[in-house]
Amino acid sequence: MRSPRRQLGRLSLLTLTVAAFAFPAAAAAAPPCSAGPPASTETLCWLNAARAEHGLAPLRRDPRLVRAADQHSRDMVARGYFEHDTPDGGDFSARIAATGWMRHRPEWRVGETLAWGSGALAAPAATVQAWLDSPPHRRIVLSARFRVVGIGIAPGTPTGVPGGATSTADFGS
Numbered sequence: 001m002r003s004p005r006r007q008l009g010r011l012s013l014l015t016l017t018v019a020a021f022a023f024p025a026a027a028a029a030a031p032p033c034s035a036g037p038p039a040s041t042e043t044l045c046w047l048n049a050a051r052a053e054h055g056l057a058p059l060r061r062d063p064r065l066v067r068a069a070d071q072h073s074r075d076m077v078a079r080g081y082f083e084h085d086t087p088d089g090g091d092f093s094a095r096i097a098a099t100g101w102m103r104h105r106p107e108w109r110v111g112e113t114l115a116w117g118s119g120a121l122a123a124p125a126a127t128v129q130a131w132l133d134s135p136p137h138r139r140i141v142l143s144a145r146f147r148v149v150g151i152g153i154a155p156g157t158p159t160g161v162p163g164g165a166t167s168t169a170d171f172g173s
Helices: 025-029 039-053 063-079 092-098 124-133 135-141
Strands: 011-013 110-118 148-155 164-172
Touching: 039 124, 039 135, 039 148, 039 164, 063 092, 063 110, 063 148, 063 164, 092 110, 092 164, 110 124, 110 135, 124 135, 135 164
Parallel strands: none
Antiparallel strands: 011 110, 110 164, 148 164
8 A cells, every 4th residue: 555645755554544644752762773775684683672572582593494485585676566465466474384484383473564665754763663554464563483584675666656665574484
């Protein structure tokens, strides 16, 4: 879904229309994460800062989940869609399974959050704050079940809005 145009840019989250979006209060109060490349590292830092505020263990980066998330972000930009499922019907658990992540795991859970934004709203802090402001995404980000994550951020947006980025975070237990 698309949010209304704002002076600073646009942000879109699946299942959420952001009508009024303020830059993250956490960023203004005490920025625990520095801006700089790569954006996925900064996003992980913001995710872990939010989890720490709620007494949760930090997420660890998982290379297979990174691969699944990165491929999905790039695919959404290249093919112009914004969904958990690909246009040909592949869902996120199938994408994660294709990396081998689920192999040899007797139990597992996965979750996924998506966002795209332009301007200041494409920044990792803004993306994480938008996820936290959306109840379904917040449940994923702040789930104690999830211990690992892969973050993929592709330049560009599914709609072609200039100066943007598309983010996927794939979480695993």
